[in-house]
Each structure stands twice: as structure tokens, then as C-alpha cells.
Amino acid sequence: MAAVKKPETRNQKPEIRDSRSVWIAPLLVSGFWFLVSSCASRDTVTIIEFWGLGREGEVVAELLPQFHKEHPEIRVDVQQIPWTAAHEKLLTAHVGNSLPDVAQVGNTWIPEFSTLHAVEPLDARLSAAMPRDDYFPGIWETNVVGGQLYGIPWYVDTRVLFYRTDMIATPPRTWTEWMAIMDRLKKQSKDPHFYPLLMPTNEWPQPVLLASQLGAELVTEDARAKFSDKRFVDAFSFYLDIYRRGYAPVIGSSQVANLYQQFGAGEFAMFMSGPWDVGNLRDRLSKEQQGKWSTAPLPAPDGTPYPGVSLSGGSSLVLFRSSKKQAASWKLIEFLSRPEIQIRFYELSGDLPARRSAWRTPDLVDDPQIAAFRTQLDRTIALPRLPEWENIATSIFEHAQLASRGQFDAAEAGRRLDAKVNGMLAKRRWVLSRLRVASSELREPLRLATHSPVHDDARATRNAQLATAGAAQ
Amino acid sequence: MSKSPSLQVSESPRSVPRTPRRLGDSTTRRLLSILIHFLLILGAIATAIPLLWMLSASFMPQGEATSFPPRLLPSRFTLEHYGDLFTRLSLGRAFLNSLFVALIATLASLLFNSMAGYAFAKLHFRGRASLFAFLLAALAIPAQVAMLPLFLLLKSLGLVNTYAGVLVPYVATIYGMFLVRQFMVSIPDDLLAAARVDGASELRIYWSVVLPVARPVLATLAIFTFMSAWNDFMWPLIILTDDDKYTMPVAVANLVGEHALDLELMMASAVLTVIPVLTLFFVLQKQYIAGMMAGSVKG
Amino acid sequence: MSSQARAAVALLFPALLMISVFYLLPVAGAVVLSVTDFDIYSIGDASNTRFVGAANYGALLESPLFWKALTNTLYFSLVAVPLTVLIALGAALLLNAKLARFKALFRTIYFAPVVTTIVAVAVVFRYVYHARVGLLNQLLDLIGIAPIDWLGDARWAMPALILLAVWRNFGYAAVIFLAGLQNVPDSLYEAARIDGAGPLRQFWHVTLPELTPTFVFVGVITGIGFLQIFAEPYVMTPDGGPLNATLTIVMLMYREGFRWWNMGYAAAVAFVLFALVMLATALQAFMRRAR
Numbered sequence A: 001m002a003a004v005k006k007p008e009t010r011n012q013k014p015e016i017r018d019s020r021s022v023w024i025a026p027l028l029v030s031g032f033w034f035l036v037s038s039c040a041s042r043d044t045v046t047i048i049e050f051w052g053l054g055r056e057g058e059v060v061a062e063l064l065p066q067f068h069k070e071h072p073e074i075r076v077d078v079q080q081i082p083w084t085a086a087h088e089k090l091l092t093a094h095v096g097n098s099l100p101d102v103a104q105v106g107n108t109w110i111p112e113f114s115t116l117h118a119v120e121p122l123d124a125r126l127s128a129a130m131p132r133d134d135y136f137p138g139i140w141e142t143n144v145v146g147g148q149l150y151g152i153p154w155y156v157d158t159r160v161l162f163y164r165t166d167m168i169a170t171p172p173r174t175w176t177e178w179m180a181i182m183d184r185l186k187k188q189s190k191d192p193h194f195y196p197l198l199m200p201t202n203e204w205p206q207p208v209l210l211a212s213q214l215g216a217e218l219v220t221e222d223a224r225a226k227f228s229d230k231r232f233v234d235a236f237s238f239y240l241d242i243y244r245r246g247y248a249p250v251i252g253s254s255q256v257a258n259l260y261q262q263f264g265a266g267e268f269a270m271f272m273s274g275p276w277d278v279g280n281l282r283d284r285l286s287k288e289q290q291g292k293w294s295t296a297p298l299p300a301p302d303g304t305p306y307p308g309v310s311l312s313g314g315s316s317l318v319l320f321r322s323s324k325k326q327a328a329s330w331k332l333i334e335f336l337s338r339p340e341i342q343i344r345f346y347e348l349s350g351d352l353p354a355r356r357s358a359w360r361t362p363d364l365v366d367d368p369q370i371a372a373f374r375t376q377l378d379r380t381i382a383l384p385r386l387p388e389w390e391n392i393a394t395s396i397f398e399h400a401q402l403a404s405r406g407q408f409d410a411a412e413a414g415r416r417l418d419a420k421v422n423g424m425l426a427k428r429r430w431v432l433s434r435l436r437v438a439s440s441e442l443r444e445p446l447r448l449a450t451h452s453p454v455h456d457d458a459r460a461t462r463n464a465q466l467a468t469a470g471a472a473q
Numbered sequence B: 001m002s003k004s005p006s007l008q009v010s011e012s013p014r015s016v017p018r019t020p021r022r023l024g025d026s027t028t029r030r031l032l033s034i035l036i037h038f039l040l041i042l043g044a045i046a047t048a049i050p051l052l053w054m055l056s057a058s059f060m061p062q063g064e065a066t067s068f069p070p071r072l073l074p075s076r077f078t079l080e081h082y083g084d085l086f087t088r089l090s091l092g093r094a095f096l097n098s099l100f101v102a103l104i105a106t107l108a109s110l111l112f113n114s115m116a117g118y119a120f121a122k123l124h125f126r127g128r129a130s131l132f133a134f135l136l137a138a139l140a141i142p143a144q145v146a147m148l149p150l151f152l153l154l155k156s157l158g159l160v161n162t163y164a165g166v167l168v169p170y171v172a173t174i175y176g177m178f179l180v181r182q183f184m185v186s187i188p189d190d191l192l193a194a195a196r197v198d199g200a201s202e203l204r205i206y207w208s209v210v211l212p213v214a215r216p217v218l219a220t221l222a223i224f225t226f227m228s229a230w231n232d233f234m235w236p237l238i239i240l241t242d243d244d245k246y247t248m249p250v251a252v253a254n255l256v257g258e259h260a261l262d263l264e265l266m267m268a269s270a271v272l273t274v275i276p277v278l279t280l281f282f283v284l285q286k287q288y289i290a291g292m293m294a295g296s297v298k299g
Numbered sequence C: 001m002s003s004q005a006r007a008a009v010a011l012l013f014p015a016l017l018m019i020s021v022f023y024l025l026p027v028a029g030a031v032v033l034s035v036t037d038f039d040i041y042s043i044g045d046a047s048n049t050r051f052v053g054a055a056n057y058g059a060l061l062e063s064p065l066f067w068k069a070l071t072n073t074l075y076f077s078l079v080a081v082p083l084t085v086l087i088a089l090g091a092a093l094l095l096n097a098k099l100a101r102f103k104a105l106f107r108t109i110y111f112a113p114v115v116t117t118i119v120a121v122a123v124v125f126r127y128v129y130h131a132r133v134g135l136l137n138q139l140l141d142l143i144g145i146a147p148i149d150w151l152g153d154a155r156w157a158m159p160a161l162i163l164l165a166v167w168r169n170f171g172y173a174a175v176i177f178l179a180g181l182q183n184v185p186d187s188l189y190e191a192a193r194i195d196g197a198g199p200l201r202q203f204w205h206v207t208l209p210e211l212t213p214t215f216v217f218v219g220v221i222t223g224i225g226f227l228q229i230f231a232e233p234y235v236m237t238p239d240g241g242p243l244n245a246t247l248t249i250v251m252l253m254y255r256e257g258f259r260w261w262n263m264g265y266a267a268a269v270a271f272v273l274f275a276l277v278m279l280a281t282a283l284q285a286f287m288r289r290a291r
Helices: A007-016 A021-043 A054-060 A064-070 A083-095 A107-115 A137-142 A175-188 A205-213 A230-244 A259-264 A276-284 A326-336 A339-349 A356-360 A371-377 A389-404 A410-424 A426-439 A458-471 B025-058 B080-087 B091-122 B128-138 B143-156 B163-171 B174-184 B189-197 B202-213 B215-231 B234-239 B248-254 B263-292 C003-034 C040-044 C055-062 C064-096 C103-115 C118-128 C135-142 C157-182 C186-194 C199-227 C231-236 C249-259 C263-290
Strands: A046-053 A074-081 A102-106 A152-157 A160-164 A195-198 A268-273 A293-296 A313-319
Touching: A046 A054, A046 A083, A046 A326, A054 A074, A054 A102, A054 A339, A064 A074, A064 A326, A074 A083, A074 A326, A083 A102, A083 A107, A083 B143, A083 B234, A083 C040, A083 C249, A102 A107, A102 A326, A107 A137, A107 A313, A107 A389, A107 C040, A137 A152, A152 A339, A160 A371, A175 A195, A175 A230, A195 A259, A205 A230, A205 A389, A230 A389, A230 A410, A259 A268, A259 A276, A293 A371, A313 A326, A326 A339, A339 A356, A389 A410, A410 A426, A426 C040, B025 B263, B025 C064, B025 C103, B025 C118, B025 C157, B080 B091, B080 B263, B091 B128, B091 B163, B091 B174, B091 B202, B091 B215, B091 B248, B091 B263, B091 C003, B128 B174, B128 C003, B143 B163, B143 B234, B143 C003, B143 C249, B143 C263, B163 B215, B163 B234, B163 C003, B174 B215, B174 C003, B189 B202, B202 B215, B202 C003, B215 B263, B215 C103, B234 B248, B248 B263, B248 C118, B263 C103, B263 C118, B263 C157, C003 C263, C055 C263, C064 C103, C064 C157, C064 C199, C064 C249, C103 C157, C118 C135, C118 C157, C118 C231, C157 C199, C157 C231, C186 C199, C199 C263, C231 C249, C249 C263
Parallel strands: A046 A074, A046 A102, A195 A268
Antiparallel strands: A102 A313, A152 A313, A160 A268, A160 A293
């Protein structure tokens, strides 16, 4: 099995040193020198890593040249992470100690990351350049956990009512008006496929914001569920009533093939959504359909101020505790929070600015369909800031799905949610009790605030009942 | 061709004539052929329709694929999305990363799994059966269970954000060893005995005698490993943090925009993701099938 | 040690090292996790972990969602496995027919769904399954059946998923069957033909018995794979489908572990599934021996 060595192979060796090899050595040396020298020059530059999510990650790169010009000693290395896996990736990066310096995170994730001690408190860094009152209060609150600020709002969104102007002359301001409009539309239409409102059963924002509008607390500060509370049950009844009366189809979002086309074709008159759908409708509807829709802030329960509260959505910029370049990273956050940069970001991405002063730009002021968002953003609520929130929200819509199909009523749904959510929060209660023991030994009391003030209005509850009763006539 | 001896008293009451039922044979053959091809084509259409639509959508102008009711063919044939993928989204880099990872994974897997598969198939050692049974049992564990602990382990080894870290799950797999072992069981023992008589060492036998004979199962293993490494999404996303190391599925997932639906773009990237593996299969399919033979199918 | 044993050690070493360190060790880690209440609070501060013994296992056995996922998974497997096996066998028989031409092309087409990326396929299939204008309903309309809300109706969501999974996986099994078919010696067919058997009887008396080991192999592989099904339902119905109709065990595990970070509980779910698969495999082996 020994290989036979051919005599030619041995003679071929000297030929390797042909004319090409003469250049190899100098190339290697110069290449190496080039590499080393560029490394050397990079040593004096601070490189910070920024993770952007989805489209924002793509767009932010266009803002960076200006930042680099203003701060030549800092270079930002942007990475784009898909939304579908961002959550897992951030967590595993934290566990694996490979988080970036700064990142964009959905503002509902902030409670989780503060529980993980992954993010830096930012109160001490706030300067006059980022005054608190230039931000929408509900949005700001979303970033505050345990009394400390962990994120700076970058862009915001909230839910408003999208409606067909040719079917609805004046958008509703109260729940009663809303029910009346839906009743009228339902009676007037001959089309069995027509519904006044599209409200997918697998979305939790709708029942949650309706409950919030009535002042329901959902989860208490000491991690107890409050879904049996009258306010939640009444709001949930109102929610279920909409399906029961046939004002909204009992379907999930995946069964809506093309929201925009169907809206444009008039298959439903209203739906609740965020600013992204303004752009989508403008892109996808035909010219004739463009003039027939608009947005309006949400109707409020009777007797409460208009508009009804909505959700505080959007993304924030956070600084990770593990970052070794916090000062430089903070400069990036400051830069992205400047009103003029916020405006540019809006122009590039369509995401609404978090800074109120940025809203003075004509693009936003003169946009009739964005006006509703401006009004609504001043009336948003921050949800309970617990890491378990998403799990709780999922339970809410699961029960909503069952209840909307008639399996049980609102009161029973409240009881079941209480049982389920209390189970979910058992660990949290244990952790909190440990912290209380620990904090009683500290000089400063540990602030465990997880909520923003909710209005406690018994009258609103009663008016809600009147609204549902009134529409029954 | 062995014939049952017609001279003997046989159980069957009649002996079969030399040319049995050849009447009308060519017509039967033609009808049968038509039927077979009809069914094959029907099956192919049913199987291929979603893929053909995917292909068609990748050539549609933006927004057309989500029109309602859905269109089957593009109104206007355009390559803009493919262009976008390589320019705006630099999918070329992701493509190369995927190729690199899949190739290395395949080569390593071919080596490690074939070595182990051979050992289980043909070498006698104590505890062979129980070890093999133990590994087979481990096949039943869902892979996601191990993801976070595995990540922590790699982190302590300093393999986070390295190509080595990505490769770790594909390099040696129980299924791969199983496949090779099943095939190699059918290698004639005489072949090995003869080589031993010739004085070849066991390792030599593996390398020079067994591997050439095992080419079919190696092809099967190669395709299987390439496919797994190429299509995996979750693991490369978790272990890699530099986006210039990202593989294609991760890059494709970026296109599932949270607000906007760039459906045509996503279909174009899906087409690009499918083509390499499919080409590999098309080219190697005979060996792939042969590799499944003898042993693997005998259980 | 004999020379064979020594060689075995050398040959087994690399693969077994990789598997032990990078698969078995993490799995052992997961076992430990399953007896603790390791969750997001633990990740933030390790002292927030408590040993809970079998509490996770008890909790999941009491959880209606777990039972729903289990029922779904069993329903899925009991339908999808025979369906896949039969369709794969049919395809393989066609592809193996001596009269068939363009075999390479057809084989590639049938194998193509196996190599597609699930994310893109899901989008296509959402259109196929659309309640009003989806392709499937349009076809049903041609034969006079009323449209079905495939993904929204709790009765039809799982069948829709089964169809998707079968479409996506039958090619893999078909290729294995093809290998098995090609392995049947021609002499057996000849002998049968001489004995007067037509094609149908040849199939029944030659092909099927010879294919038994392949059947078993395909059945086991497909069964194990389908009991662990994750990608298809996760991408088609990420929220578990209407009334959790398409929530499978691995989806539940993933959701608990990677969305809610209840890693101890999720690990327990995984091991319960493992026990089930072991049970199913043992049952199948027992039945084979009993035959």
C-alpha cells in the first residue's frame, strides 16, 4: 500500500520559487504594517456597540455620520437584530456577558432587564438637554421601575381609532357614542361580512386598555392579581358585549388576510392600531380610498376626560451595566434624543418622536392623520412593570378568546384570571418579601413602585354600565 | 433466473407457461405508464405549488404579493428584490457565512460520525450494545432543552461569537452516527478480515477499506448535515453577536418586518436559501438514496 | 484490550467527546434545572433559586394547558405519522416504478419541501389557508364544499397544520422508502411472477414483507420527530392557534422557557416529553417482538 513516489514530484520543488513569490513577502509585510497601524489608530477611538431592532436598526445607521463628525473620538458599531428573536438574544447575551454597550429595547421589556440587573439607572445622567417634561408622561413612566429610570424613550407609539370618514361623520368621544355608532352601522349594512369594528380576539391591548380606561389596577404593587375587581369585570363585559352584539367579528389577527385592503374596501369601519398603520394605509390604499379614512383618539368611558387612556408603546434606549464605555454610550443616547435628530429619525423611519418639542416640525403638525396620536400620547398609561407582564397579557387574551366564544362571562373570566395570575406571581411575591427583609436593613427604603397613578373613579364604572345598557335600545 | 421445477409435484395446481400473460402487454404497459406519470405529475404539482408561488412572488413588484385576492403570476417580472438582497441588505456576506459554516460542519461531521459509526458497526468491544442503546435513547430529548445550558458552557469556554461556537452542535450527532452505523453493518466482514490478514492496522482499515465502500452513506450524511447547518436559525442567532458573521436564516428573519410586509423580498431570500441545498440533493441524490440502503432500512 | 477495542476507543473518541460535552452535559444541566424554580429572578440573582424537587412536574401535570398541549401533540402524531408514511410509500412506489421517467427530477421535487425555510413557507401557507380566498378553499369550492376557516376554527386548525407538516416531511420518508424498495431483490419478484402473481399480489406478498424493516424505521423516525414538532406550529400559529388548538408540547416548553423564562418548569416539560417518547419507542419495540 505504499505510495510510489514519482521522480517528477521531487524535481518540481525548486520551481515553486517563481516570479509570483517575489512579491509575497513585501505584500505580507506591508499588509501587516497597514493592519497594525490602523489598529493603532483605532486604539485612540472608543468603539461602542449599538444594537438596533428591525427596521430601526437599519435606519439609525444613516444618522451616524453626523454623530461621528461631532464626536470623532467615538465610533458606533451598529448591529441589526430581527424583532422575532431580539428578546431571546438580549437575554442570552446578558447571560453570556456579551451585551452591547447601548441598545434599543421595546419599552415593555424594561422591567425584565431591570430585574436582571442588566441595565444602568439613568437618573443621575439626565441633564438639561433631556428634560423630563419634554417627554410624554405615560411613556416616561414606562421606563421607571422601582422609582428609578432605566431607559430613555426613543420613539413612541400608542393605539388610536382608525375609522372610515365616509361611514362615520364624527368620531365617538364616549363609550355610549361609540356603541351607538356601531349599532347604527350594523343595522344599516346589508352585507353579512361587514362589521363596524375589527378587534382581533388574540390581541391583549384592547381589553387591557378598556380596563385601564375604567381605572382597573390589574396587578397590585405587592404582586396580587385584581381581575375580580369590579372595574376590570365591567370593562371586560363592555369588551365582550361588542362581540356579542355582532359589532366585531370573533376572529384572530391571523385570519385577517389583508387588513388594509379590507379596510379600504369597507369591510369594517373602525379598528384600533398604531402609527405604523398610517404609513401602511397610505402605501397600500388606492387614490380614491385615501381620502376616506382618518384617525381619532380613543373614546373615553362616560363621565371621564376625553380621550380615554391608551397604551404607551415604543422603544427606549438603554445603557447596559456591563458596558465599559458608558460615558461615550451616553453621548450617543443624548445625540439620538435631540429634537432635531428625532425629527430626522421620524423622516427616515416613520416612527413618532418621543420628544414633544420634536412634534413642532411641520411634517407632524400639518399631518391630519397624525394629530390624533399627538393628542392621545398625552393620555397614556404605563402598564404594571413586572417581568411577568407578557405572560399575564397572554392569559388575558386567552381568556378573552374563550369568553368571546361564550364559554364563560366576564365575572368568571375575572375569577379565573385571578387564580392563574396569582399562581404566576407566587415567585415574585417571594422575591419581594426577601427584598423587603433586606431593605429594612438599608438606610433607604426600597421603592417597589410598579404602577403609575390610576384614576379611581366609581362614576366611570357606573357610566360604563349605562353605555352598554343604552346601546341595547 | 430460477424456475420452480415443473417436473416435481408442486403445490400449485398449474405450472406457469414460459411466456405468461404477454398478450396485450404493450398496451398495458402504455396505460400503466400513463397512469404512473399522471400520478407523479399530480403529486409533483401538489408538492410544488407553494414553492412555485414562492418563486413567482419573488419576481413580483413590491406589494403585489400581498394583494387580495392573491395573484398567481407577476404582472411584471422584476429582479429588484434579488438586487436589494445583495446591495441594501448585503445578503452576500450572510450567504458566504452560511456556506462556510455548512461546509465545515459537513466535513467535520463526515469524519467524526463515520469514525464512530464504523466503530459501532464493526469493531467488537465491551459495552458496545449498551452504549449504542444509551445514545439512541438520548435522541428522544428535544434539542431546545439544552440550548441555554449549552450557551453558558460555551461562554465559559470563550466560544461565544465564534464560528467554532456555531459549529459545535453539528459536528457530531447521534443521528449521524446511527445512519453510518446502520449502513456499515452490511459491509462484508470478509473484506475486513482479509485486510487484517494483510497486516493492516484497524485505523488503516477504516481509512482505506471502509471509507471508499461507504461512499453512499457519506453522501447521505453530507446532505443531511449540510441541510441542518444551512437551515438552522435559533442557534446561530444566539451564539453570534457580530452581524458580519450572521448566517442566511438569521438575515432572512430580519426581513420579517414587524410593521411592514416586504413579502416579495422575503420570498426572494427564501428562494436563495432553498437553492443550494436543493442543488446539492439533485446532484447527489443517487448516492443519498444508496446510502440509506442496506442496514438502515433493515433496522 | 484487544486491538479492536483500542481502535474503537480512538475512533469513538472525537464524536463521543463532542456529544458528551456539548449535548449530554447541557442536558444534565437541564435535569438539574427541572428540580429548581430557576427563572428570570434567578438569572438576575442566583440566590433567587430554590430547590423544589418534583414541584415543577406536579405543577405541569395539574396544568390544563399541559394536558391540552399533550392531547394536541398526540392527536397530531397519531394522524400525521400514518399519513406521512402512506403518502411517502405511495410516492416511493411511483418513483421506483420501472416505467417512470425523469425520476431524478420528480425525486427532487418531492424532496424540495424538506429543505425549505419554514418562515417563508408559513407565509405561503397562510395564503393557501385563508378563509375566503385561499387556494385550498378555492379548490374545495370547485368541488362544491363550503369554505373552511382553516387557521381560525378550532376544529380545523390542527388538520391544517397536519397537512402542512405532511407536505413538508413526506419527501424525507419517501427517499428512505425508495432506498428500501431498491433493496428488494429482483429475484423475489421474478419468483412471484413465475408463481402467477400479478402486480397487486406481488406488492402484497413480496414488497410489503420486504419493506417491513423500512416501515418500522420510517415510523419510528417520523414518530419521534412529530412528537417533538415545533417549527411548523410555532411559525404558523405563534400564539398556539384558536383556543390553543395547535399548541404542542415543545411549543409549550419553548414558550415557558424562552418567553417567560420559567426555565425550571420548561426543563420539566421537556423531560416529560422525553419519557413519553421513550415509552412510545419501547412500546413499538415490544410490539415488534410480540409479532
